[in-house]
Amino acid sequence: MSFNRPFCSPQRIALVRELYGIRKSELSMRLGVSARTVTCWELGLQAPSAGDVAALCRVFGVGPEFFEPQLEGLPVASGLPHFRSYRAGTQVAYRQAQAYVQVTQDLVRTLRDYVDFPALHLPDISADPELAESIVPQMAAQYVRHVWGLGDGPIAHVLREVENHGVCAVFAPFEHASLDAYSVFGGGVPLIVLNPTVGDYYRQRFDVAHELGHLVMHPDAEPGNKVIEAQADAFASELLAPSEVLHDELPTRMDGAGWLKLKELKERWGVSMKVLLDKAYALGRLTEEGYRAGLKSLSRNGWKLLEPGAISGVEEPSLIPHALELLGDVGVSPEEVRERSRVPQGYFGVMAARRPLLPVRA
Structure with missing residues (x-):
């Protein structure tokens, strides 16, 4: 370590504690110091001794270099992540x-x-976060389809398209499972974090499209606002299932033939029957009575929680795993990358995985 800067960064102590979801009181007990001492470390009012740093390393499974200050001038995440709601998890979970x-x-x-990561090609089409009835989400989705060259047909792999246009995606650790997918700008690359427990292909595709909607329309909006969540839903629906293309195919009655049509469209477009039902009503294909009957059928069959579908596996993020594979081909090991990035071992494994991994514990 350099001797011309602090031995231990207060921000890095707070970062690793919050990463593992450990309260100050719990950390103080593990270290045999007072909670006030931990607070002073994190505020920069008191520096931990070399012995304290060694103890921190043992608790969190990191080397002392983890606590070196972040280099000045590095880009950091701008703004708060777009969480769907601040009621879904605890404050510890959100900080984590x-x-x-x-x-x-x-x-x-x-x-x-x-x-070289894919160049960022993310349109900036701001939507008014206070305007509930807005055509911007639909127009933004249509524009993304146009500039990304997606045409009017089904999107075969939503996550791959997002990553190919410069957005990185990773699974969250299992201990974050109380939170839906979320997204954030920053670090030079926008990031989408996927819920590791969502095993439904159709729901996950909608989650990815929803978060893309936030990145396109809400770079500076206050997260958790009901209006912007509805806007992101409208964006996702239009991106995955364009209204103009589907209009004439959507059912006008929710009888047996109507449900068969929704199931057929679901498999062709990779969206849930609930999304298609909402679209049929929004486009005037279904009356309010027919729409409500459809919702009741979804509930009665238990399909509000999990609909039947032909595809069982979810789409997998590949940008980080592929980058690590490329480096491995030229002799740079994943461990070298991990050490340089200073990411704790367990979390590195989660980020580098194409599929969700088991919980990470301190």
């Missing part, structure tokens, strides 16, 4: 998620020193 975003950006930044 924000810390996960930061260490993920540390890994992405390190990888970009070695590998």
